[in-house]
Amino acid sequence: MTTQQQVNQAQYQNKSEAYLNSQVHAQGIEFEKMQNLIQQHQFKRVLDLGCGGGHVTYQIAAFTEQVIAYDITPEMVNLVTTQSQQKGFDHVIGKVGAAEQLDFPVEHFDCVISRYSAHHWQSITQAIDEIYRVLRADGKVILFDIIGNSNPILDTFIQTIETIRDPSHVRNYSLAEWVQIVEQAGFKVETIEKQSLKLNFQSWVERMQTPVEGIHTIRYLQSKAADQVQQYYQIQQDGTFTSEAVYLVLSKT
Numbered sequence: 001m002t003t004q005q006q007v008n009q010a011q012y013q014n015k016s017e018a019y020l021n022s023q024v025h026a027q028g029i030e031f032e033k034m035q036n037l038i039q040q041h042q043f044k045r046v047l048d049l050g051c052g053g054g055h056v057t058y059q060i061a062a063f064t065e066q067v068i069a070y071d072i073t074p075e076m077v078n079l080v081t082t083q084s085q086q087k088g089f090d091h092v093i094g095k096v097g098a099a100e101q102l103d104f105p106v107e108h109f110d111c112v113i114s115r116y117s118a119h120h121w122q123s124i125t126q127a128i129d130e131i132y133r134v135l136r137a138d139g140k141v142i143l144f145d146i147i148g149n150s151n152p153i154l155d156t157f158i159q160t161i162e163t164i165r166d167p168s169h170v171r172n173y174s175l176a177e178w179v180q181i182v183e184q185a186g187f188k189v190e191t192i193e194k195q196s197l198k199l200n201f202q203s204w205v206e207r208m209q210t211p212v213e214g215i216h217t218i219r220y221l222q223s224k225a226a227d228q229v230q231q232y233y234q235i236q237q238d239g240t241f242t243s244e245a246v247y248l249v250l251s252k253t
Helices: 004-012 018-019 029-042 055-063 073-087 124-134 152-165 176-183 201-206 212-224 226-230
Strands: 045-049 066-069 092-096 109-115 135-146 186-199 241-252
Touching: 029 055, 029 109, 029 135, 029 241, 045 055, 045 186, 055 109, 066 073, 073 092, 092 201, 092 212, 109 124, 124 135, 124 176, 135 176, 135 186, 152 201, 152 212, 152 226, 176 186, 201 212
Parallel strands: 045 066, 045 109, 066 092, 109 135
Antiparallel strands: 135 241, 186 241
16 A cells, blocks of 8 residues: 555655755745744754755755754655765754654654645654654744645646646645644644746746646646636746745744
């Protein structure tokens, strides 16, 4: 029996360099917000949950005493620790594991950051419960991810093309779903900031090595989508489109 976690590992085992060099992942106004929050609260021990190519780690390492770069894919973790050493960040530690089972003591971290990872988690509620457990009482959580939509027409479209592109995709949660999930776990939502994310179609599919038939299916769905969908996602002739992302800051209640 294949688990979602095994699907994730299989999908990302040979893509670490692609994510390291991805401009979408390497850039973002959210990095400065993360740095400011860490400096403001003088957070020392930070978990980069679902570290991927390591861009969060590289952006925050200079402001912390320890960063744990944590990911379910060993190749990703190895890449981040190697890159961190080359950048002079000797206090970055790599660890392989799932978001649903964080192998750390209670209240171990000052801050937990997860960027572009949650839509892959096998159980979002279990993962958020684990984050709550390992976060100290006055710590903060920063979550950044592409979001779904409360409108079924818009939501079905984005979830479908995401899954065709990447079979490890679970769900882009809507903002309403996010708020419900984190509040149920005991978090208070302190900050909600939406931003638009333009995704170049060619690099979007190349990064995931989407097969040709998958690319054709996505382009077919884009061409047949209702005007409401085409306008909302700003679908262009070459397939390039715009998604919505959200930046959340949470604290324990």
